[in-house]
Amino acid sequence: MTRRWTVGVDFGATNVKVGLVSPTGHVAAAQALESRDVGRPGRFVEAVSEAAERLARSVGERPATLRGVGVGVPGPVDVRREVVEFLVNVPGWRRVPLRRWLERRLRCRCAVDNDANLAALGEFAFGAGRGARGLVCLTLGTGVGGGLILDGSLVHGASGSAGEVGHMVIDPRGPRCGCGARGCLEAHVGTAALLRMGRQALREGAGPLRRLTREAGGRLTPAVLSRAARLGDARAQRIWAAFGHWLGIGVANLANLLNPDRVILGGGVAGAWSLFYPSLSGTVRAQALATAARSVRIVRARLGTRAGIVGAAVLIWGAKGGKPA
Ligand SMILES: [Zn+2]
Incomplete structure (x- = not known):
């Protein structure tokens, strides 16, 4: 049987993951390319195509017999999903017609979307979002990515930037955000904000946080902050x-x-999760309308680092609910 396999690509900060996805959403094999080495658009197309060819060969196929190749990129994609407008923190990408370039090189169906959208799509089809009608998927890290699915479909908005929940303003007098605005969600819960609060706590006193930071070679990280909180450090908590x-x-x-x-x-x-969930759910109960708060379940993502690859495959299937046709 041909056209069973799909290749999903996740363009991350440190590496580009290329995975072979089965019709049931299982990542059968994956390769990681260094983002630094494949950063430029032309080189990216070539390196990803070679990886897709290798993966296709490993199951006795070639790119032309795949269902297609889906790609998630860390930046906005135009509304028709043809052109990558620019990439966050990756130079050399300005209005790149990535879909056309990949299709010309691989001679199979290709599709491109924003990485946070694809993480949402992956979780919706095969992870923590199964069975949901409407969901918001937030990716918490250096930035706060967001993907939005309503009535079973990914929402792109007028110019492709819908779901940028990290830049919702939650306190207009709050700290400055990387986007230039003040008080975005990302400026409060992104890694930089966590570390800013952590450094303040370090100045204020001794305790597990100071000891663990010292043991980590003086490097404060979110992981150090959570270990300190679990050891009872009141400031970290x-x-x-x-x-x-x-x-x-x-x-x-x-x-x-x-x-x-x-x-x-x-x-x-x-x-x-266990360190912030009680405060998170208490705030949602206190602030959201009762009907909205009652009907929403706040859950942890299930697919981990595979979400982007799986979501990129679901993008090719174009299926509501993610089941291949
Ligand atoms: Zn912002």
Whole structure:
């Protein structure tokens, strides 16, 4: 049987993951390319195509017999999903017609979308979003990515930037965000905000946080902050409570605006779940309309780092609910 396999590509900060996805959403094999080496558009097309060819060969296929190749990129894609407008933190990408270039090289169906949208699509089809009608998927890390699915379809908006929940303003007098605005969700719960609060706590006193930071060679990270909180460091625990509070304000706004039945939290920082969830859910209950708060379930992402690859494959299937036709 041909056209069973799909290749999904996830363009991340440190590497580009290329995976072979079965019709049941299983990642059968994957390769990682260094983002640094494949950063430029021309080189990216060539390196990803070679990886797709190798993966196709490993199951006795060639690119032309695949269902297609889906790609998630860390930046906005135009509304017709033809052109990558630019990439965050990757130079050399300005209005790149990535879909056309890949199709010309691989001679199979290709599709391109934003990486956070594809993480949402992956979770919707095969992860924590299964069975949901409407969901918001937040990826917590250096930035706060967001993907939005309503009535079973990915929402792109007028120019392709819908779902940028990291730049919802939750306190207009809050800290400056990387986007230039003030008080975005990302400026409150992104890694930089966590570390800013952590450094303040380090200045204030001794305790597990100071000891663990020293043991980590003086490097404060979200992982150090969560270990300290678990060891009973009161300052670190307060930081996670503040994190949960700000995230809860954001989720309450999303619940009121969109009335999703699921909010999915993924990304490395979601690993601190038990430290911030009580404060998060308390804030949502206090701030969201009762009907919206009652109907939303806040859950952890299930697919981990595979979400982008799986979502890129679902993009090719173009299926509501993710089942291949
Ligand atoms: Zn912002």
